[in-house]
Amino acid sequence: MPELYQHEYLNHDDVIKRISLYEYTIEKQTRPHAHEYMEIGFVLKGSYQYHAGHDSFMLNEGDAMITAPGIVHQERKNKDAYTDVLYVCINPKQLPSPALAMIERSQTSAPIRACMTTEMVQTIRNMLIESMFQRSGYEQMMTHYASVIVILLSRFAIHRESNPNMAGNILELLLARNDLMIQQIKHAIETNPDPAQKTVKTIADRFYISSKQVNSMFKQATGYSIKQYDIHHRMNLAKTLLQHSDQSIQDIADTLHFSTIHYFHRLFKKVTSLTPTQYRLQQQSSGSTTHHSLR
Numbered sequence: 468m469p470e471l472y473q474h475e476y477l478n479h480d481d482v483i484k485r486i487s488l489y490e491y492t493i494e495k496q497t498r499p500h501a502h503e504y505m506e507i508g509f510v511l512k513g514s515y516q517y518h519a520g521h522d523s524f525m526l527n528e529g530d531a532m533i534t535a536p537g538i539v540h541q542e543r544k545n546k547d548a549y550t551d552v553l554y555v556c557i558n559p560k561q562l563p564s565p566a567l568a569m570i571e572r573s574q575t576s577a578p579i580r581a582c583m584t585t586e587m588v589q590t591i592r593n594m595l596i597e598s599m600f601q602r603s604g605y606e607q608m609m610t611h612y613a614s615v616i617v618i619l620l621s622r623f624a625i626h627r628e629s630n631p632n633m634a635g636n637i638l639e640l641l642l643a644r645n646d647l648m649i650q651q652i653k654h655a656i657e658t659n660p661d662p663a664q665k666t667v668k669t670i671a672d673r674f675y676i677s678s679k680q681v682n683s684m685f686k687q688a689t690g691y692s693i694k695q696y697d698i699h700h701r702m703n704l705a706k707t708l709l710q711h712s713d714q715s716i717q718d719i720a721d722t723l724h725f726s727t728i729h730y731f732h733r734l735f736k737k738v739t740s741l742t743p744t745q746y747r748l749q750q751q752s753s754g755s756t757t758h759h760s761l762r
Contacts, residue, residue, distance in 0.1 A: 482561040482610045486598065487554045491515060491544035499541045505557045506534045507620065508542075509583060509591065513550030516543040519578045526580070531587075533579040533620055535559075540578065553591070557613050579620065587619045599647055648674060649688045652681070656697050662724050667693050702738045705731075709743055710750040716743045 484504045491513070508517075514527040519540035526532055534540050536559065544550055594612035597605060655673070656665050663669070670693060671678040686692050691699060701723045708719045720731035735743050 481606070482558055482613050484556040484558055485554070486556070486595075489552050489554065491550040491552070494544060496543040497541045499539050501537050501539045502534070502556065503536055505536055505559050505617075507555045507557065507616065508532045508534070509553040509555070511551040511553055514545075515550050515552070516545070517541075517578070518543070522578060524580055529583050531581045531583055531620060533581070533617075535578070538578060555591075555594075555613070555616065557617065559617075561610070562617060563610070563614050581620045584619065587616065590615045590619065645684065645688070649685060652685055652693065653689075653696070656693070657700055660724055662697070665693070665697050698734065698738070701725075702735065705735060705743065706739075706746065709747040719743070 488511075508526070508531065510526050510528050510530045512528055514525060517524045517526050517532055517540065519534065519538055524532070542552075590612055594609060594616070597608045597612065651674075652670055655670060659665055667678045667682050671681040674681060682692055685696070689696060704723055705719055708714055708722070712719075714722070716731070717728050720728045723731070725731040725734070732742055735741070735746070739746055741749065
């Protein structure tokens with residue numbers, strides 16, 4: 468079950484435990500399982516079979532399903548076209564009292580099936596946009612959007628006609644969010660000289676996702692792990708300084724925050740097959756040859 472996108476909250480006291488986009492690309496059946504949190508699944512594309520106890524539903528594009536904590540359930544994807552499902556996992560104990568009261572009035576031992584309304588889709592979009600930029604009051608806004616989603620789903624728990632077109636808008640936003648996150652990570656690596664601020668864990672904490680997920684997503688988009696990209700960037704800067712400045716090798720190593728000059732030498736030779744001194748002499752010789760040829 469490949470995961471396209473995951474936004475995972477590391478503080479387990481937060482109202483939203485996790486936001487994940489899963490893409491089911493092959494016939495797949497999950498094992499029966501239950502969660503300690505409320506799981507809300509929004510079908511953004513395709514369809515899949517949902518089972519919980521004696522209840523079984525075919526969920527189609529535009530449908531939503533609320534699974535309460537402790538309910539054993541499983542999903543089954545058929546062989547047809549791939550399916551995208553956005554999961555929003557909420558800690559109901561952290562919800563404000565109006566949303567919690569709404570759940571208590573509508574929740575039974577059975578899962579709740581609903582549909583994605585215009586208001587619900589807009590709320591999900593606002594929540595995802597809020598998670599992109601994390602402006603002041605971010606935590607309070609995420610709690611607010613989680614409460615609104617729960618209330619709307621409880622209100623529209625009766626089966627209604629779904630709206631597939633709305634779901635596609637959320638999928639487009641999620642993919643755009645991935646692109647934005649990659650650009651923000653690149654910017655953080657390229658503009659922050661302190662290596663301690665560019666570790667996988669530091670970047671993962673900044674975006675509230677797991678270290679494994681951020682590294683995997685970054686490598687899929689760029690071909691480099693975060694550490695490899697940082698080294699590649701600093702090596703390019705080192706080449707520029709060696710070619711266009713008279714800084715000593717030690718000064719360049721210090722400027723680019725390599726721990727020791729020996730580490731810088733070893734890494735530079737591994738990347739270029741030349742020592743820093745050999746590279747500088749090669750570039751000077753090349754420049755001199757070019758200069759004479761133009762005379």
